[in-house]
Amino acid sequence: MATQTIEFKDPAARASAAVAAASDDDIQDLKGDKLVLNMGPSHPSTHGVLRILVEMDGETITKAIPDVGYLHRGDEKIAENMTYNQFVPYTDRLDYLAPLANNVAYVLAVEKLMGIDDAIPPRGQYMRVICCELARISAHLLGLGAFAMDVGALTVFLHTFTEREKIYNLCESLTGARFTTSYTRVGGLTRDCPPGWIQAVRKFLDEVVLNIAESETLLTRNRIFVDRTRDVGVISRQLAIDYGLTGPNLRGSGVDYDVRKANPYLVYKDLEFDVPVGSVGDCYDRYLVRMEEMRQSVRILRQCLDRIPGGADNVSREPVSILDGKVTLPPKTKVLMGMEELIHQFMIVTQGVNAPPGEVYFGAENPKGELGFYIHSRGGGTPYRLKIRAPSFVNLGILPEVLPGHMMSDIVSILGSFDFVMGECDR
Amino acid sequence: MESLQYLSPTTQFVLFSALKILVVFGVVMTGVAYAVLVERKVSAWIQDRVGPNRTSPFFVDYIPVIGPFLVRLGIFQPMADGLKFMLKEDFTPNYVRKVYFWLAPAITVIPALMTVAVIPFGSTLGSEKMVIADLNVGILYTFGIVSLGVYGIVLAGYASNSKYPFLGGIRSSAQMISYEIAMGLSVVPIFLLTESLNLGDIVKYQADHGWMILKQPVAFVIFLIAAFAETNRLPFDLPESETELVGGYHTEYSSMKFALFFLGEYANMIASSAMMVTLFCGGWTLPGTLLSTPSSSILVGLLHIGVFLAKMAVFMIVFIWVRWMLPRFRYDQLMDIGWRRFIPVALANILLTAVVVAL
Numbered sequence: 001m002a003t004q005t006i007e008f009k010d011p012a013a014r015a016s017a018a019v020a021a022a023s024d025d026d027i028q029d030l031k032g033d034k035l036v037l038n039m040g041p042s043h044p045s046t047h048g049v050l051r052i053l054v055e056m057d058g059e060t061i062t063k064a065i066p067d068v069g070y071l072h073r074g075d076e077k078i079a080e081n082m083t084y085n086q087f088v089p090y091t092d093r094l095d096y097l098a099p100l101a102n103n104v105a106y107v108l109a110v111e112k113l114m115g116i117d118d119a120i121p122p123r124g125q126y127m128r129v130i131c132c133e134l135a136r137i138s139a140h141l142l143g144l145g146a147f148a149m150d151v152g153a154l155t156v157f158l159h160t161f162t163e164r165e166k167i168y169n170l171c172e173s174l175t176g177a178r179f180t181t182s183y184t185r186v187g188g189l190t191r192d193c194p195p196g197w198i199q200a201v202r203k204f205l206d207e208v209v210l211n212i213a214e215s216e217t218l219l220t221r222n223r224i225f226v227d228r229t230r231d232v233g234v235i236s237r238q239l240a241i242d243y244g245l246t247g248p249n250l251r252g253s254g255v256d257y258d259v260r261k262a263n264p265y266l267v268y269k270d271l272e273f274d275v276p277v278g279s280v281g282d283c284y285d286r287y288l289v290r291m292e293e294m295r296q297s298v299r300i301l302r303q304c305l306d307r308i309p310g311g312a313d314n315v316s317r318e319p320v321s322i323l324d325g326k327v328t329l330p331p332k333t334k335v336l337m338g339m340e341e342l343i344h345q346f347m348i349v350t351q352g353v354n355a356p357p358g359e360v361y362f363g364a365e366n367p368k369g370e371l372g373f374y375i376h377s378r379g380g381g382t383p384y385r386l387k388i389r390a391p392s393f394v395n396l397g398i399l400p401e402v403l404p405g406h407m408m409s410d411i412v413s414i415l416g417s418f419d420f421v422m423g424e425c426d427r
Numbered sequence: 428m429e430s431l432q433y434l435s436p437t438t439q440f441v442l443f444s445a446l447k448i449l450v451v452f453g454v455v456m457t458g459v460a461y462a463v464l465v466e467r468k469v470s471a472w473i474q475d476r477v478g479p480n481r482t483s484p485f486f487v488d489y490i491p492v493i494g495p496f497l498v499r500l501g502i503f504q505p506m507a508d509g510l511k512f513m514l515k516e517d518f519t520p521n522y523v524r525k526v527y528f529w530l531a532p533a534i535t536v537i538p539a540l541m542t543v544a545v546i547p548f549g550s551t552l553g554s555e556k557m558v559i560a561d562l563n564v565g566i567l568y569t570f571g572i573v574s575l576g577v578y579g580i581v582l583a584g585y586a587s588n589s590k591y592p593f594l595g596g597i598r599s600s601a602q603m604i605s606y607e608i609a610m611g612l613s614v615v616p617i618f619l620l621t622e623s624l625n626l627g628d629i630v631k632y633q634a635d636h637g638w639m640i641l642k643q644p645v646a647f648v649i650f651l652i653a654a655f656a657e658t659n660r661l662p663f664d665l666p667e668s669e670t671e672l673v674g675g676y677h678t679e680y681s682s683m684k685f686a687l688f689f690l691g692e693y694a695n696m697i698a699s700s701a702m703m704v705t706l707f708c709g710g711w712t713l714p715g716t717l718l719s720t721p722s723s724s725i726l727v728g729l730l731h732i733g734v735f736l737a738k739m740a741v742f743m744i745v746f747i748w749v750r751w752m753l754p755r756f757r758y759d760q761l762m763d764i765g766w767r768r769f770i771p772v773a774l775a776n777i778l779l780t781a782v783v784v785a786l
Contacts, residue, residue: 037590044673059594059758152661152755158474224662224754408594409757412671 034062037408041070045150045412048422052399056408064403064411066396071426079386083352084110084186087386092180094388095424097142098135098367100171103184104128105364108265109373110186113360114353116322117265124188124320125266126308130201131174131183132266132364133297133304137208138167139367140248140290140297140419147287147416148219151228156215163211166204173197186353187328188321198305198312205298212294219287229283233402233414236281243398246391247369248289249418253281259365270307273300283417290419327353352381368392368421388427392420447559448544455543459693460505466747468501473751479504512686520587520679527586532680532687535579538572539694545569546701547627549711549732550721557711557732558627565626566618569702570611573657576695577603580659580676583688587679595675598665598758602656605765606663610653612773613646616780617706630710634720640707645776647707649769654699656765659692661750665758700742704735711735 040051049070055063075094079087084107091106092099108128111117120128141160148156168178173194175181183190219225235245240253250257258275260268276292278285310318321328325344334341347354357379363372369391376385395418402414434442464479471478479501487494487503497503519528545565549557562568577600584596617639618624621632633639640647656663667675677688704710711731712720721731756764 035590037594045671148754152664153753154470155474155751158476162475218752219754222754224756227760228754228757407757407759409665409671409755 033057039411041067045415047146047415047420050396050415050420050422050425052403052411054403054408054411059408061403061406061408061411064400066399068393068396068422069426071422073427075427076386076388079383081382083381084355084383085348085353088184089180089182092182093423094390094427095139095366095368095371095392095421096179097421098139099179099181100131100175100183101135101139101364101366102371103181104132104266105362105366105371106373107184107186108364109360109362109375110353110355112362113358113375113377114186114327114355116187116327119322120188121309121319121321122267123192123309123314123318126304127189127193127320128184129266129268129271130301130304130308132366133301134167134170134201136297136367137294138164140294141167141208143290143367143416143419144215144287147413147419148215148225150412150416151225153218153222153225156218159211159215159218163208166207170197170200170204173200185321185328187324188319192314192320195313198308201301202305205301209295209298212291216291220291226284228409228413229287229417231280232283232406232410233417234280234282235398235402239398239401240281243401244394245369245398246394247366248286248293249369249395251276252278252286252289252417254278259363259370263363265362265364267304271300271303273297283413286417286419354381355379355383363389366391368419368424369395371424390424390427392422392425393427396420396425443555444559447555447557451543451548451559452540455540455694455697456690458697459690460509462693462696462743462747463508463689464501464505465743466750467504469744469747470751473748482507509686512683515682517682517684520589522588523679524586524588527582528679529684531579531583531586532684532691533579534582535576535691536687536694538576538579539691539698541572542569542695542698543701545626546698546705547630547710548701548735550728552725552728552732556627557728561625561627563623563625566614566624566629566706570607573695573698574603574607576657576691579688579691583680584676587676589679591672591674592676592678595665595667595672595678598672599659599676601758602659602663602665602761602765605762606653606656606769609649609765609769609773610657612770612777613649613653614706615773615777616643616646619777619780619784626705626710630705630712633709634712634714637714638707638709643707643776643780645772647703649773649776650703650706653769654703655746655749656761658695658699658746660696660746662753662756663761664750664755665761696743696746697739700739700746701735703742704738708738 035056037054037056038051039054040046041049046052051067051070053063053065053067054061073093075090078090088103088106091102094102108117111120141164145157145160148154171181172178174197175183175190235243235249235253237254240250240255245253246257246259254277256275256277259265260273261275273296274292276289276296278289305312310316325341326347329335329348330338330341330344335345336342355375355377357377359374359376361372361374363370370389371391372389374385374387374389375383376387378384399414403411406414468478470476480499482501482503483494483498484503484506487498490497519525544559545562545568547556547558547561551557560568580599580603581596584592584594584599587593587596617629620636620639620642621629623629623632629639636642655661659665659667665675667677672678677685680688711734713734
C-alpha cells in the first residue's frame, strides 16, 4: 500500500509567511515617502471582507495587493462529506445575492454528471430560468445600489433595496425562505410555484422596469457620476480575456461572451435576448452593461412567463421534476403505500442520488460571471472532489493590474463596478 | 424698560449684547438639532422611507391628537440624539496627540458659531439693531473666521495619528483653502456695487435696488457651490467620504467630541445659509410689502426675523436635498473645478462688474 507523505506545516504560519514575503517583495518603502494603507477587511466599500494593501504616493496608488480568504468556510471540502442534495444549501451562501441562480447552476452540474440534464421536464426548465433571471435582477440591483453608494450617491441604494425586497417576497412565496432559498434538487425543484405567483412576478416586472429607469435618471447622465466612472479602471479587451474575467466585467470590456448564448443550457436557446457589450471597458461601461442586462432579464422573464408549459396555474399538472424514484424523492403517499418507493426514498435520503463515476465541469452564467462547478465523482452519492469556479475570485485577480495609477477615490469606483461578493470569492 | 435708561450706555450695550448672544446661540443650537432632524426626515422622504417617527418622552402619550402627530414627525428625536451623544463613552485612543485631539473639535465649532455674530438677522426690535456686532468690515470678519474652521479638521486629522483621518485632514486643508479663494472672489462684485463691507448696508442696498441673486447670478452660483465645499457637504464631502476614508478626519472620535464635529458641520451650514440670505437674497427684507423697511414696531421687527429664518430654512433644505441626490467628486476633479473653473469665472465676473460700475 502506497503511503502518502503530507508535509505538516502550520497553515496559519504559512499564510503569514506568504503575506510577509509578498510585502517584502512588493511593497518597499525604504525612503518612507510612500504611504501603505490597509483597506479592509472591515471597510465600508470592500463589499464584505476583502482586504487590499494599497501603496500610495500622495493620493495616487502605486501598488495594490488584494488579500482574500477572510470568509473562507471550506465549502469545497464540506461537499466531499455530504450527498449531492445536501450541498444545495451551501450553494445559497456562495453568491448570497443570487442564491437561486447558484442552486440552479449547482444541480445542473450534478445533472450533467448523471447525464439527465435533458430529461428535466420543460416546466421545470422554465422555472429554473425564471429563478436565474430573478436572481440576476436582484444581484444587479444590489450591485448598482452599492456602486452608487460607493461613489457617494446614497439614495440609489435605498431605491434598489426597495425593489429587491419585492424579489425577496417572491422568493419567500416560492421557496419558503427569503434569502437562503435552496430551491433546486438534483432532477428538478423542491416544489412548483404557488398559485398566483406567476401573476405576482408579472406585476413585479412592471414595477422594476420603472425603478431601473428611475435609478438611471439619477446616475447615467449625472455629470459627477460620469466623471467618477468614465475612463476609470479601464480593462482592455485582451487584458480581460487574459485574466479570465467573466460576466458583465468581461462584456464591459467589449468581449461578446455570455454562457447563455455561447453554451446554452436550460431553455435559453429558445429565448430571445441581447447580450449588451461595452466599448471602452471602464467603470461606466460595466455599469451600463449591468443596467441593460437587467432589462434583458425582464425581457427573458416575460417570455418565460408567457411560454411556461402548464400556464400560470398549471392546470394540466405538468411536472417540474423528473418522475424517477432513483433521482428525485417519490411522492410521500406512495412512499407510505409502496415498497419500491419506500426503498427509493430510503436510498436517496441515506445514500444520496447515485451518480456514475466521472468528471464533469459545468459553468452557468451567473450575475457575477461564470459560476462553474467541477465535479469528480467515483460513483455513489457524494462527490470525490468538488471545485467551485467562483467568478468573483477570478474577477478580483485583475485588481493589482487595474488599480495602480488611479486615485484613492477610484478604488471604490472600481471595486463597486466589479460587483463582487466575498461569500463566493472565499467560499 | 424705563429703568434701563438710567444705566450708562456702555452697560446697556453690554447687557443687550449679552442677551442677543444668548438668544442667537440658543436659536443656532436648536437650529442645528432640528436641522439634523430635517436632514433625516428629508432624506427619508427622498429615499422612500419613513424616518424617525417613534421617539417620545412619556408625557407625550397624554396629549391628545397633537401628541402622536408630533411623535410621528420625530420632534423629540433631536433630544434623544443629544442624550445619546452625552452618554456614549468618550474614548481617546492612546496613540493620539492628546492636546490637539481635544482641541480640534472645539476649533471646528467655535468659528462656525462666531460667524453668525455679524449677520443682521432682523431689522430692529424696539431701538435695538438685530445684529450682535455691527462691524463695518463684517464680510472680512466672516471670511477670516471661516478660514479658522479648517484648522479644526486639519488638527483632527493630524492628531488622530491614523492614516484615514490623516488623508481626510490633507484633503480638507486643500479643499477649503482653494474654495475659500473662489468664495472670497465671488463676493467682490457685491462690494463694488454696494460700496460697503457692512452686511447691514448690503441688505439695505438690496432693499432699494433689488436682490443680488438677480444682479449677480454668477457670483451667487459660485458662492453657493463654494459654500457646499466649505461646509464639507456632498458632493464635496471628501474629507469625510464615508465610503473611502471611513469618516475621514473624525474616524477616531467618539461621544461628545464627535458630536462637536457634527454640530460644527450643521452650524457651518446655518452660517453659510445666513450669509447667502444676507448677501444675495435681501436679508430680512421682503420686497413688495411693508416688510422691506426697518420699523419701530415690535411686531414688524419679529416678522423681519421670521422672514430671515424662513429664507435660511430654504437654503438649508437645498443643502440637504443636494446631499442625497448627488455622488461625490474625486479629489483631483474637485481641485480642477475650484482652480480652473471657479476662480477664472469669479475674476471675470469682478472685471465685468467693475467695468459696468465704472461706466
